[in-house]
Amino acid sequence: MFNTRLPTQSELPTNRQLLRSTLIAMSVAAALLVTVVMPSEYAIDPTGVGRVLGLTQMGEIKKTLTEEAAADAADAAVQPAAAAVVQAPVPVHPEAQEPVVAAPVAEPGAEPQPVLKSDEMTLTLKPGEGREIKLEMLNKATVSYEWTTNGIPVNHDTHGEPYNGPKGYYHSYSKAKQIKGDKGEFTAIFDGTHGWFWRNRSNSDVTITLKTKGDYLSVKRVI
Missing domain, CATH: 2.60.120.680 (GOLD domain)
Incomplete structure (x- = not known):
């Protein structure tokens, strides 16, 4: 059996020292949360340090992967219905960047050739x-x-x-x-x-x- 010497009153930390250590630990934890955890996990970077360290980009990729995985799961759960053939003429899409090129006039009885x-x-x-x-x-x-x-x-x-x-x-x-x-x-x-x-x-x-x-x-x- 070993006898351990009990610390004296003067060797124990004071309430002020304990409070100071607690405040330091909380400050370090808060700094790590803002500069490391939030940028790398949630792409939230209020200080800008995460982007400098490349952690914000990591968080953005994680966020995008999560969104795409959810979209893939939703797509897999829905079987696309067979598309109906549209018989009526369809107008040119309003956002089209190039004009529709008119097909050449075909001779009577000949099938029109597509414009490539x-x-x-x-x-x-x-x-x-x-x-x-x-x-x-x-x-x-x-x-x-x-x-x-x-x-x-x-x-x-x-x-x-x-x-x-x-x-x-x-x-x-x-x-x-x-x-x-x-x-x-x-x-x-x-x-x-x-x-x-x-x-x-x-x-x-x-x-x-x-x-x-x-x-x-x-x-x-x-x-």
Whole structure:
């Protein structure tokens, strides 16, 4: 058995010392909360220190990932209904950047030939950013495409939305995660906007180049 000497009254901390230590600990905890925890977990950076340290960007990516995961879960729970073919002529979308090119007059009895267009567009995505390029297309129109990045992989979804369709409805032609490019062809199943959405999940800027050729009315950057 060991006998431990009890501290004397003079060796014990005073109430003032205990209060001072408590205040120091609370101040350090509050400083860590504001400069480290809030920026890295919630993308809230009232002091600006978190962005300097790169913690705010981490919080923004976490926030975006959470929102996208929730959106993916909601999309998976809803089975898209079959899109109805719109028989009536559809007016040019009000946000179209380019005028509709009139088709040449066909001879009697001959089927009108589609007017093929070709374009090349580029856009740059910052870390965590998502952007979209859309084509105005009529039902049964076909377009071929090819897009590539500057070597950094991105997530993408090639899809379309009908004019005046149900809120939130879209048809996905193809989608993939963490790829550096894609090419192919698709045929519109309704009158509306059809195109590509990309999301940059890396920590660097990504430049995407898109080439299109086919029967469409216009091309535009949506966001």
